[in-house]
Amino acid sequence: xxxxxxxxxxxxxxxxxxxxxxxxxxxxxxxxxxxxxxxxxxxxxxxxxxxxxxxxxxxxxxxxxxxxxxxxxxxxxxxxxxxxxxxxxxxxxxxxxxxxxxxxxxxxxxxxxxxxxxxxxxxxxxxxxxxxxxxxxxxxxxxxxxxxxxxxxxxxxxxxxxxxxxxxxxxxxxxxxxxxxxxxxxxxxxxxxxxxxxxxxxxxxxxxxxxxxxxxxxxxxxxxxxxxxxxxxxxxxxxxxxxxxxxxxxxxxxxx
Amino acid sequence: xxxxxxxxxxxxxxxxxxxxxxxxxxxxxxxxxxxxxxxxxxxxxxxxxxxxxxxxxxxxxxxxxxxxxxxxxxxxxxxxxxxxxxxxxxxxxxxxxxxxxxxxxxxxxxxxxxxxxxxxxxxxxxxxxxxxxxxxxxxxxxxxxxxxxxxxxxxxxxxxxxxxxxxxxxxxxxxxxxxxxxxxxxxxxxxxxxxxxxxxxxxxxxxxxxxxxxxxxxxxxxxxxxxxxxxxxxxxxxxx
Numbered sequence: 268x269x270x271x272x273x274x275x276x277x278x279x280x281x282x283x284x285x286x287x288x289x290x291x292x293x294x295x296x297x298x299x300x301x302x303x304x305x306x307x308x309x310x311x312x313x314x315x316x317x318x319x320x321x322x323x324x325x326x327x328x329x330x331x332x333x334x335x336x337x338x339x340x341x342x343x344x345x346x347x348x349x350x351x352x353x354x355x356x357x358x359x360x361x362x363x364x365x366x367x368x369x370x371x372x373x374x375x376x377x378x379x380x381x382x383x384x385x386x387x388x389x390x391x392x393x394x395x396x397x398x399x400x401x402x403x404x405x406x407x408x409x410x411x412x413x414x415x416x417x418x419x420x421x422x423x424x425x426x427x428x429x430x431x432x433x434x435x436x437x438x439x440x441x442x443x444x445x446x447x448x449x450x451x452x453x454x455x456x457x458x459x460x461x462x463x464x465x466x467x468x469x470x471x472x473x474x475x476x477x478x479x480x481x482x483x484x485x486x487x488x489x490x491x492x493x494x495x496x497x498x499x500x501x502x503x504x505x506x507x508x509x510x511x512x513x514x515x516x517x518x519x520x521x522x523x
Numbered sequence: 524x525x526x527x528x529x530x531x532x533x534x535x536x537x538x539x540x541x542x543x544x545x546x547x548x549x550x551x552x553x554x555x556x557x558x559x560x561x562x563x564x565x566x567x568x569x570x571x572x573x574x575x576x577x578x579x580x581x582x583x584x585x586x587x588x589x590x591x592x593x594x595x596x597x598x599x600x601x602x603x604x605x606x607x608x609x610x611x612x613x614x615x616x617x618x619x620x621x622x623x624x625x626x627x628x629x630x631x632x633x634x635x636x637x638x639x640x641x642x643x644x645x646x647x648x649x650x651x652x653x654x655x656x657x658x659x660x661x662x663x664x665x666x667x668x669x670x671x672x673x674x675x676x677x678x679x680x681x682x683x684x685x686x687x688x689x690x691x692x693x694x695x696x697x698x699x700x701x702x703x704x705x706x707x708x709x710x711x712x713x714x715x716x717x718x719x720x721x722x723x724x725x726x727x728x729x730x731x732x733x734x735x736x737x738x739x740x741x742x743x744x745x746x747x748x749x750x751x752x753x754x755x756x757x758x759x760x761x762x763x
Contacts (some may be wrong), residue, residue, distance in 0.1 A: 295703035418608050421573050426624040426676065427596045 285486065309485040312494070313486035315348040320411035322476070323495055329472040330465065331499070334457040337396025341453065345401055348409035349435025351464050359409075363487065366402060375463055382467045392464035392472075407449020447511040455502040462496055524549045524711055525570060530579035532565055538729040539737035547680070547713060552706045555715045557732035558758055562742040563715040566732065567645045567682050570713065571602040584679065590723070595662065600629065603673030604682040607689045610667040611672075618644065618653040621672045629676065636675070640700065643671040647701050663694030667701055674705075683714040719762055723747055732757045 291308055295301055296308030301312070316323070352359040381391035400461060415438050424432050465474025473492055480488040525547040532540040538561045543699050547553050555563045568574040571580065571590060582590045588598050611620045622636040622642060631639075644650045647667040657665055666686060673681060683702065687695045699721050704711060706725045716722060722729055722743060729746040731739045731754075739752045747763070750756045 383680075416608075416610070418606050419610050420609050421568070422604070422606055424573055425571055425599055425682075426603070427599045427628040428624075429596070432627070 291512065303306060304484065306388050307490060311487040312490040314493070316486070316491040318486060319491065323473075326471055326473045326476045327495065327499065329470075330381070330458060330461045330474070331411040332394060333461040333464070333472065335391045337393045337460060338400055338454060338457045340393060340396040340503075341400040341457075342404055342450065344397065345404035345408060347414065349405050352405075352409060353438070354430075363370065363376045366405060370402050374460065378464055381464070388472070389466045392461060392469065393469075395464040396413040396457050396460040401506075403452040403456070404446065405449075407445045407447070408442055410520045411445030412438050414445065415441045443515055447507065447514070451511075455500045456498050458496060458503060474512045514516060524551075524584060525713075527570070528580045528582075529698065530566070530569060530581065531577045532562075532569055532574060533577050536545070539735055540569065540576075543735075543737055545730065545737065547711065549711055550709045552710075552712045552714065552725055553724035553728050553730060555713065555730045555732060556717070556719070556722055556758075556762075557730075557738075561732045562735045563732050564684050567604075567713060567715050570680075570682060571599055571604060573604075596628075598658055601679045602682055603676055603678035603680070603718050604684065605666070605670050605673050605686045607685045609657075609662075609669040610687075611665055611668055612658055616654050616656060617660070617668050621675050625670065625675050634663040639669070640675055641694045643674050645666075645713050646673045646674075646704070647695075650704060661694060662690045663697045666690060666698045668696075670698070670705075672702055680711045680713065683712065683716065685717065687716065688716055698710065717748070719759075731758065735760070 275347050282502065292306075293309055296303065296311075296315055299477050307315075307348060348362070351364055367371060378391070385391040385394065419437050419441070420433055423437055428436065461472060462474040462477065466478055467471035474495060477489065477492050480486075525542055525545075527545045527677050529537070530540055532542040537689065539564075543566060555566065558565050565574055570583075571574050572581075578587055580587055582588070583598060584601070586593070588595075612618075612623070615623065618637065621640040622631075622633070624631055625631040625636040625639070632699065641650060641653060644653050647670055649664060649667055650669070652660060652664065652668075652720060657668070660668065666689075670686075686702070687698050695718065699718060702712070702714070702721065705723055714721070714726075724743075726743050728740060729743055730737050731750075731752075733754050739746065739755045746755065747759065748761055
């Protein structure tokens with residue numbers, strides 16, 4: 268078997284599994300193992316998706332906007348904090364444990380507090396996304412900075428480069444792969460974060476839609492929106508992967 | 524040119540340099556040898572303050588550089604350094620690698636830096652590679668570019684930190700040849716190396732370091748021909 272056809276077959280495996288699961292699911296609905304109001308059939312979900320498509324897209328736009336804002340703020344914040352923590356050891360020592368601590372608090376528990384403090388507008392949603400997405404990005408950057416080859420820094424220092432020049436020319440470029448592995452996680456968290464925040468109320472967004480259809484026991488629509496959130500997450504991951512290739516074309520060449 | 528007095532350096536509890544006093548004269552080639560972990564590289568890095576000495580003084584060209592208010596960048600322009608790893612920019616041509624520091628750090632005009640860069644590449648025998656990318660070069664060629672890159676800042680002293688250790692054996696000769704040429708031109712050099720042949724042939728003075736101190740020093744004839752200290756004898760018996 269050629270390498271190409273082998274790689275195609277290996278890509279087929281997950282699809283085959285998904286098809287199998289869909290078949291089992293259809294079977295369960297078809298033979299009435301579970302009643303339709305508890306587990307709607309895949310076709311019912313697809314129908315709900317098509318019927319509500321316009322509405323779903325409106326809500327998607329709102330959620331995506333929140334995700335984007337949150338992701339942008341958290342990344343900017345992560346960069347600033349990581350650079351400062353890398354520069355000042357005392358900051359690293361004092362802030363790092365706190366960062367880990369924030370991750371032990373479940374975001375679903377913080378969300379009501381944020382709503383209490385900031386109302387039902389955009390602010391608490393963006394804040395929750397920032398809290399969720401901030402951590403993987405900072406950790407990625409910090410480990411990237413720590414992994415920079417000491418000899419390259421020495422070389423630059425020996426040539427008289429300033430601390431800023433070393434940061435821009437050495438540290439950030441070589442921390443990029445680590446940054447992207449953290450950012451990839453953050454991007455997929457961001458849409459989930461938006462949905463969780465919207466559960467607690469607001470004008471619109473996929474989370475709001477989800478709560479509404481749940482309250483009206485429209486589980487076909489519920490499933491439709493769950494799939495939509497997964498698809499958006501996957502698309503965001505693809506987008507980050509694409510950005511990663513664009514940002515580090517040299518990295519790509521080395522791998523192949 | 525460089526006077527080092529009572530130099531101590533420790534990393535936490537771990538003392539690496541334990542009192543080094545030494546003078547390097549202008550035009551002298553000083554070769555530092557010794558077993559791994561003896562503090563040779565740390566000593567070299569202290570000379571251009573890549574490592575801050577824990578205590579002791581270093582005077583360079585009449586100025587104490589270990590003092591509080593010393594401008595380290597000015598010092599580093601006068602001390603070129605070549606490392607074990609060449610670390611050339613893969614996305615820049617050979618010539619751009621050489622001219623980058625003079626343009627970005629010294630603020631030289633690109634044209635002047637380019638002219639000087641070509642001269643230096645000529646000197647290390649790589650003028651035909653000026654527009655090539657580092658990936659197309661052999662290890663020895665890369666290290667010669669790295670030497671040209673350090674020379675591009677027109678340093679008064681060249682520091683070499685095991686410049687041939689990362690090279691395949693057949694590449695070592697071409698790099699040493701460039702270093703010999705520099706030595707013959709009267710460049711002041713401090714070289715940390717395991718190349719005993721180079722030390723013997725080109726060194727004006729050999730320092731043997733072990734466990735953070737200079738155990739013994741002398742001309743190549745004295746040190747290789749008639750070592751006095753038992754640690755020197757032991758080390759030389761292993762490497763020669």
